[in-house]
Amino acid sequence: MPLAISRRTFAGTLGAAAGAALLDSPLVRRTAEAATARRARPLDAVLLNSNENPYGPSAKALEAAAKAPPNRYPDGLEEEVRAAIAKHHGVAPEQVVLGCGSSEVLRMADMAFSGPGKRVVAAEPTFEAVLMFAKVLHANGVKVPLTADFRHDLPRMAEACDGSTGLLYVCNPNNPTGTIVSGDEMAAFASRVQAETTILVDEAYHHFVEDPRYRSSCELIAAHPNVVVARTFSKIYGMAGLRLGYAIGPEAKIAAMAPYASWSNTNSAVLAATLECLADPDxxxxxxxxxxxxxxxxxxxxxxxxxxxxxxxxxxxxxxxxxxxxxxxxxxxxxxxxxxxxxxxxxxxxxxxxxxxxxxxxxxxxxxxxxxxxxxxx
Ligand SMILES: Cc1ncc(COP(=O)(O)O)c(C=O)c1O
CATH class of the missing domain: 3.90.1150.10 (Aspartate Aminotransferase, domain 1)
Incomplete structure (x- = not known):
């Protein structure tokens, strides 16, 4: 299945109005502000502000990145990594789409499942990207406060979904609180939410969890055609600066998201490093x-x-x-x-x-x- 579309189709999909809105959007301003703030980081500062991994990837992964051919498009490597990730999760490659970090994956989900007049439901506070992208797309962001013990209020999130709700975002564990939704809670929630709403579970911090009640929502994908999980190589794998994330989900959901990926949205260096990361059990x-x-x-x-x-x-x-x-x-x-x-x-x-x-x-x-x-x- 082709995973890219032409630039013209993409422009048509986005539409001129949405394009103009994008240029004058809070998202673009926030992104520009964030970029400026990042540049303003004192070089000798201790960076404890973006949940990065201070250790970075292994020496082997860095070596592989350095050896990746800089003059070739990453297409072949992309397919190799997609296949490796699919194997890692025991799914078909068609159930995986790669992104320039999981931020791009979140944006793809917004573009595929929200849009003007559609509702996007998320916790407050949570990782903001999905609601920011929703705003650019003129979707209606609905924020559901956390419980008193700083956890997702799943019953209230389910109640906040109406017939227009395209996307429901659960960050598990949640950024910024670090709290989790248990496997049982997530399973019950997935059964309760209407099939028309895509449940996007962001598992950026999955690998750090030790609480035995937690389970990855990847286990829900086979039984729930509306569950998509986002993962990243920025956190435990220590490659925030190299940029790679992915979504895993039912084939139809991944096929709906993939056209919104830009061409060659990954790079050979990160892809080569990723193969090493996935092959390293330690x-x-x-x-x-x-x-x-x-x-x-x-x-x-x-x-x-x-x-x-x-x-x-x-x-x-x-x-x-x-x-x-x-x-x-x-x-x-x-x-x-x-x-x-x-x-x-x-x-x-x-x-x-x-x-x-x-x-x-x-x-x-x-x-x-x-x-x-x-x-x-x-
Ligand atoms: C919950 C969550 N999701 C996604 C991201 C985006 O990460 P990246 O685009 O580097 O994969 C972050 C980054 O901090 C995050 O905290």
Whole structure:
């Protein structure tokens, strides 16, 4: 099945009005602002703001990336990686589409399943990309607040779906809270949501989870023709700068999304590195242990100080700073430590990504100075 369409078909699909809206959209502005902010990162700063993996991929993966032919389009390698990912999940290659990071996969899902007048339901707060892309497409984003224990409120999300709901986004584990939806909860939810609504489960942080109640929603795909799962090589695999993500789902859903991928949306370097990553049985367990051990250390240090944290199953932690987090973020920046942005619906919570142990210790020490324990507990 061809997985690309011509540029002309793409322009026609998008439409002139949507194209103009795209240029003057909050998404483009936010993206430009984010790019500027990233460029503004002090070079010697400790980066604990984007849930990146400080260790990066293995030496073998980097070697493969360096050897990838720079003068050839990545088509052949793309098919090889698609097949390798399909084999990894025990599905057909037609059930996999690759993206320039999973961000592109999320955008493809919006383009395929939402649009003017359609409803896109997501939690608040959650990873924002799906709602931002929905806005560009003139879809109606509906935000459903998390429960009091910072988890997806699945019953209310199901209730928020009406006949016009094209896409329902569940980030599991959730960014920025780090909380999970259990396998049983997800299965019951998938059975409840109408078949016309595509359930997009973003599993960017899947590999960090240790809670035995969690299960990947990939197991739901065979029985639910409306479940699609997004994954990324940016987090545990440490390749955020190389860019590769994918969606896995029923063939019809993947076929609906694939035309919205741009041509050669991946690159030979990341594809060559990915083949090495997938062939290395030690990489995921090693990264998981290192980063989760560091998170456990941080959480126990914070607990000793009486600070409140959200139960995280990811490579980041939310910490209650007992007041507006904005000046705290600035104070960290002044110390050349970048932490997560402020989430308006959780204004007193600071999101910190897990770095190396020394970076995480530096963060903990700085937190002690910036937010003395008495202020956090107040
Ligand atoms: C939940 C979630 N999904 C998707 C992404 C996008 O990642 P990428 O485009 O690098 O795959 C992120 C990045 O932080 C994320 O937190």
């Amino acid at each position: 990489l995921v367990p090693r990264q998981k242990k290192t980063l989760n051990d560091t998170r456990r250390w941080l959480v126990s240090e914070l607990a000793k100080q009486g600070r409140r944290t959200m139960p995280s199953e990811t490579n980041f932690v939310m910490i209650d700073v007992g007041g507006d987090v904005a000046p705290v973020i600035q104070a960290f920046r002044a110390r050349k430590i970048l932490v997560g942005r402020k989430f308006p619906s959780l204004p007193n919570w600071l999101r910190v990504s897990i770095g190396t142990r020394p970076q995480t210790e530096a963060f903990a020490a700085a937190l002690g100075e910036i937010v003395p324990v008495r202020a956090a507990a107040a």
